Amino acid sequence: MMENNYLKKSPYLNTDDQSSDLLVDFIKGDVTAFSKLYNLHVNMLYNYGRKLTTDAELLKYCIQDVFIKIYNKRTELDTVANFKSYIIISLKNKLCDECRKRVNLSDVAVEELDIISSYNVEEDYIDNEKEMLDNIFVAKILNQLSPRQRKAIILYYIEEKKYEEICVLMDMNYQSVRNLIHRGITKMRSCVE
DSSP: OHHHHHHSOOOOOOHHHHHHHHHHHHHTTOHHHHHHHHHHHHHHHHHHHHTTOSOHHHHHHHHHHHHHHHHHTGGGGGGOSOHHHHHHHHHHHHHHHHHHHHHHHOSSOGGGSOOSOOOOHHHHHHHHHHHHHHHHHHHHHHTTSOHHHHHHHIIIIISOOOHHHHHHHHTOOHHHHHHHHHHHHHHHHHHHO
């Protein structure tokens, strides 16, 4: 049952608001809220952890340990502002601790160990957040345009259609399409300034 949780893809939800509500309920003693927090975040933690280690069993152990500690320290969680960040950092720290223990118990020299990943998960998370904000910003600017300007700009810049193709798709002549795109770009620039 638990292994299936790790492999499911979770749909895109606004988990921050949901986590906050569930965390408050859990701190008050609602055990079902804890179960919901676990189910809401276990897949994300597993996917995050797979970028840090290839040892699936170690990862599952560390995720369980993070949630056990959360359960045991629930009265101290009222100061947690962002639960998702809190559990990501907790998992990263737990994985690091376990890897340090294994290195200390191993006969293999540190120089001979393969680096798990040079991939920086925090930078990826920040980049994804920045890209999401950029997309929201672009969408707001595009909404300032007329529907025809928006369609022409999307066709030209996003779908990378040639002017001739846009003429056919929008049933307009070549110069009108060029003028429409030019006016749209001018309007977008004025919205940014």
